Amino acid sequence: MDYTIETQDLTKQYGNLVAVNKLNIKVQHNTIHGFLGPNGAGKSTTIKILIGLLKATSGSATVLGKKVQLDDADSRLRIGYMPELPRFPKHLKGAELLDIYGRMYGMNPVELKEQISKLIELVGLKGRENDLIGKYSKGMQQRIGIAQALLTNPELVILDEPSMGLDPVGMVEVRELIKAISKDGMTVLVSSHLLFEVEQICSHVTIINRGQALVSDTLENVSHKISGPVSIQVEIVNLNQKVISSLKELPFVKEITQKNATLNINLNTREEVREKISQTITSSGGIIVSMSMKGHGLEDIFLELIKSQGAKK
Ligand SMILES: Nc1ncnc2c1ncn2[C@@H]1O[C@H](COP(=O)(O)OP(=O)(O)OP(=O)(O)O)[C@@H](O)[C@H]1O
Ligand SMILES: [Mg+2]
CATH class of the missing domain: 3.30.70.100 (Alpha-Beta Plaits)
Structure with a gap:
């Protein structure tokens, strides 16, 4: 079986610190896969390797059928990515930000315009797209970040802690949004340290700690597998x-x-x-x-x- 993401003994060291330690994960097509772990577990490091921003020390990763390489422009178009705590320029308007990103991706201007209005609607920023990002709430900033990740209609979307800093209402909105994205046929990898979040939207979960996968399976099997009292x-x-x-x-x-x-x-x-x-x-x-x-x-x-x-x- 082919997977959207598959890693083999993926390892990343920062000097002496082993941030990702022989990690083996498999993400199936068209699933919402939760990537869980406490602070410092190695989630963001793994994600940065998967999207070609960081080079692994050893091991390998295959994403969308291709071995991951640094700065692979073609793959970047096929993978949507929202970094943790995205900080966008405050002086830009929401729609302007998406336009700049779209042009950087080399999107056709007519298609880009249509895509921006579709995404603004999807992430619930209609009517606010021409406000400055500096005036957006944290929830709105996360949502424009998600829109940015979806610009190229990617096959895979990786969201690094999309609920960070949001209040309960904002969290529900982001959860609903992720479910909607998945219905469109995209595979979603979403990292979180908030387990109840992931439990509500993911079909599969990988739990990592100190760079190692503790478990990686369907949510149901994970719940059954652990026979703790x-x-x-x-x-x-x-x-x-x-x-x-x-x-x-x-x-x-x-x-x-x-x-x-x-x-x-x-x-x-x-x-x-x-x-x-x-x-x-x-x-x-x-x-x-x-x-x-x-x-x-x-x-x-x-x-x-x-x-x-x-x-x-
Ligand atoms: N650029 C870096 N240089 C050195 N060490 C780093 C660097 N980035 C991360 N680390 C270390 O690697 C480990 C894993 O960090 P990482 O950011 O991947 O964890 P995380 O699971 O995303 O944590 P969080 O939930 O806090 O975002 C941590 O011990 C962190 O201090
Ligand atoms: Mg992180």
Whole structure:
């Protein structure tokens, strides 16, 4: 199977610092692929290599069927890229910026004009395209950055932390925009350290830490693969021994610990069992005041993976 992006033992050293360490990732065609990792994990470095801005120390990367090389003009037209925290000249108007980029890419002026108005509409800047970028909010700046990445109708779009610095409303807008781009048939690689973000839009994820891929798979498989403990915390009024012993009889309960009025129930399943737990507590005379669960989101998986990598060292 051909992939939109495929790396083989991709490695980048800055002096003694190994920023990307034998990284192997595969991004399938027409997917939204989340590239996750904490600060300093090596996301931006990897991305810069993929688009030909940085040279790898060793290993290789193939993007859109071509071995990546530095400053490959043809590939630059086929790959849209938005750098992290894009800072565009404040004295330019939004539409002007896109026009300058389009001309740099050698686009035909008539097509460029049409493309600019289509993109301005797509990223929700209609009516503001002739305002100075210096007057744009952060969200608007990110959106003009995304429009810039889409100018040449690329087959692959790489967005480096497009949600950085945005408020929750801005984040939702960017997420919707990424989904819309993907519907048009583009492959999207989007980096983030905000896991809940990626969880909502990506079909595939790669999680990296210290330059190494910890996992790279479909979102569903990543969630299933990690069999870390799921636990439920329940605060109970009228907590008695009967509550605890009947909970212990449930087949999916592994261990129960008690702290004052709160039980921590470790499970051996990732199935949804909260209803059964709550019924058991209630029928034994307990009254549930609150219930919460740990270990189900990508956030927990991410923390587990990072912790286990640390432990191996
Ligand atoms: N130009 C550079 N020179 C030296 N070291 C660098 C350079 N760029 C990045 N690094 C280092 O390489 C490592 C990876 O950095 P990188 O920017 O790729 O991480 P990141 O995952 O994008 O992090 P963030 O989430 O903070 O953007 C870090 O330790 C960083 O300090
Ligand atoms: Mg970065």
